[in-house]
Amino acid sequence: MKLRNRDFSGAPVVLDIENLVVGLAHTSKNEPFLHGISLRIRKGETLCLVGESGSGKSVTSLATMGLLPKGSLAVRSGRISLSGENLLSLGEAQMREMRATRLSMIFQEPMTALNPVMPVGRQITEVLDLHTRLGKDEKRARVLDIMRQVHLPDVERIYRSFPHQLSGGQRQRIMIAMALILEPVLLIADEPTTALDVTTQKQILSLITELQEKHGTAVLFITHDMGVVAEIADSVCVMRHGRVVESGPIGDILRTPREPYTRDLLDAIPGLTPRVPRPEPKEPPVMEVSDLGKTYHAGSLFNRRPPVKAAQGVTFTLKRGRTLGIVGESGSGKSTVARSIMRLIDPTEGHVFLEGHDIAYLPHPQLRRHRKHLQVVFQDPFRSLNPRWTIEKSLTEGPLNYGISRDEAVAEARRLLKIVSLPEDALNRYPHQFSGGQRQRIAIARAVALRPDVLVADEAVSALDVSVQAQVLDLLAELQQAVGIAIIFITHDLRVAAQICDDVIVMQRGVVVEQGPAAEVLAHPRHEYTRTLIDAAPGRFWDFAGRRYLEAS
Structure with missing residues (x-):
């Protein structure tokens, strides 16, 4: 699979963001979160917005959808145009109508976006209830049709199913069906494959591409993984600290990145x-x-199952x-x-x-x-670290339970923080005061405190x-050595x-x-299954460090 090389220069502009500035609501004194963001997407084009957590990707998407948290963030200046219409000039009722009929969004975690006590078919039908005057039978037929388009099996059964009865990939397909049922001109996909297996991820990326080509939808795809970008993008905007630091066609970004930050993102992709x-x-x-x-x-006793x-x-x-x-x-x-x-x-x-x-x-x-x-490091350190405990208490709990004196336990905690590249004053702070990567470093330090x-x-x-991810893998290798x-x-x-x-x-x-x-x-x-996993790895056909296409892949 080679990079996309499609020309959209003659296609109409769907989304045009000009000099967008977003900051704290009710004040203009603080430093803004977004500093003059500008990007443009044409009909049928996929633009990938790339950057690490905190770069401003999701804030850009929420501003476009009119979903910035009220009282917290607000647009200070700039323009967001959808097919020539300035979204920032619309009222709340107009934006609600616009969100279903003209632009739509797929969120990262469908389990939290879907109503857990309502069948998924009914949840898709709600979109038609709010924005069309179709009859009951017409609505059901249209919902079943879009469910078939997203390649869900046994659509009659899934129509009646609740979210917890479906797999992660099936739930994400339901979200895509809900987003596309009214054929919006713009689809925003915010990290829609991050929590999925690589094989399911590949299916979802292929599905978005297939539906995009069928309906001519413009896609703003948000991700931190340049491997995914290589699979799906026509063009790329790289964001860092609320600014677009580099943008261009996908081939130019992968072959000849200008900015050191872009090169760092490419070099961090595991091969x-x-x-x-x-x-x-x-x-x-x-x-x-x-x-x-x-x-x-x-x-149960009266309902035996295999x-x-x-x-x-x-x-x-x-x-x-x-x-x-x-x-x-x-x-x-x-x-x-x-x-x-x-x-x-x-x-x-x-x-x-x-x-x-x-x-x-x-x-x-x-x-x-x-x-x-025998110690363990879990996937989500925020859930495995006690939010009410300081880092010192988290790191010393195990050693203290096994009879080590408090002075020795605290000294060992300081030594471990140094090993995982965190400052000594981190001992007096709490988990919510650290980034996800820093919390995982703390979880690793806690796991090795007992020298397992x-x-x-x-x-x-x-x-x-x-x-x-690359830093944590290097840390594990260093600790092992x-x-x-x-x-x-x-x-x-x-x-x-x-x-x-x-x-x-x-x-x-x-x-x-x-x-x-x-x-x-x-x-x-x-x-064959191992080969399937390898073939599903995003960007497997591209040598990111060497900046070249792998002909043999």
């Missing part, structure tokens, strides 16, 4: 080339897992200083394996030997003395910007696995389908 194989230590494994499995028994095998027959060994990657889509069983190893859930079969002790079925009081040897033998990282970088920690790294992204893993296990529907050294599995995959 599929596996790390150079390292010699395997000769000492015995620190962990051995044998035929590990977890079966869930669903239903048991669900979330994981079965998982076997591997892990030596000190090595990283094992467990990869697969949502529902593949990788997180079930991680939680069974950690004894956050109890396995139903198999064995987990940690330093020679089988911990798979130990009662929890006996398990406590082994906990310090094994660290389990469960999707530890999937929610982070690619540049922050310094203290010889063994890492089990759970991810759905083979690009990430290639950067950090010595060995890889590929799981599908609870079963290991391929296993071996990362250099072998990723370079010469034997199983």
Whole structure:
């Protein structure tokens, strides 16, 4: 798949943003959040707005939609024109009508955007209730048609389903159907694939492209991943600290970026080339897992259902200083394996030997003395760090529980903050005062405070910007080299696995389908599912560091 090379110079302008300035409401004294943003999108064109968290991408989209939080942010100056009409001059009622009929938005997390107590078919129908005078049968037929257009299976069943009964990809398709049912001229997609598996992400990107070509919709696509940009963009605007620092056609941005910041974003994208194989230590494994499995028994006494095998027959060994990657889509069983190893859930079969002790079925009081040897870093550090505790309390809690004196625990916390590149005064602050990447560094510091033998990282970088992701991966590698920690790294992204893993296990529907050294599995995959994961990696056809197209891909 090559980069897009389409000419839109003769197409009508759909969205024209000129010198947009957004700042705090009710005051003009503070520094604005957006500093004179200008961009233009033509009919049928996809413009990607790229930048790290805090760059102003989402504020730009919310200003365009007229959804800036009232009383907090406001447009100070500039113009936002949709097909020649200035949106900033419209009243609230006019903007409500405009949001459904002329411009629409897909949000990042459909589970929070959809009503959990209303069937999804009814939620799509609400758009037609508010903005058309169609009859009941016509509305239902139109909703089922748009659901088919977004390639949902068994649309009659899904029409009656609630959001929690659908997969993440299906929920995102519902959001796309809702956004496009009235055929708006502009679609704004705010990080619509960030939380999705790479295979589902590929399907959603292809779907947006397909529907765009069918309806001639202009698309403003917001993302932090230049790999996604390479898949879908015609043109690009790179944002940093509320300013557009570079813009141009996708080919120019990828081949000859002018700004150092743009080059940094490109260089941070992980590639599929596996790390150079390292010699395997000769000492015995620190962990051995044998035929590990977890079966869930669903239903009740009067409503029996077949048991669900979330994981079965998982076997591997892990030596000190090595990283094992467990990869697969949502529902593949990788997180079930991680939680069974950690004894956050109890396995139903198999064995987990940690330093020679089988911990798979130990009662929890006996398990406590082994906990310090086995620590975990979760996907969302904001949820795993206590928001009411200072960073000092979070970092010293574990050591204090295991009998280390307070002075020693605080000294170790200061040392760990230095290792993860955070200032010493961070000890007196709270989690909400840090960025997502900084919070993940704190979570890593907390996990290694007890000097564990094994660290389990469960999707530890999937929610982070690619540049922050690269920093966290480097940090894990440095810690591993310094203290010889063994890492089990759970991810759905083979690009990430290639950067950090010595060995890889590929799981599908609870079963290991391929296993071996990362250099072998990723370079010469034997199983069709592994090849599917590799083919779904965004930007796989582009060498971002070398600024060139990979002809062989």
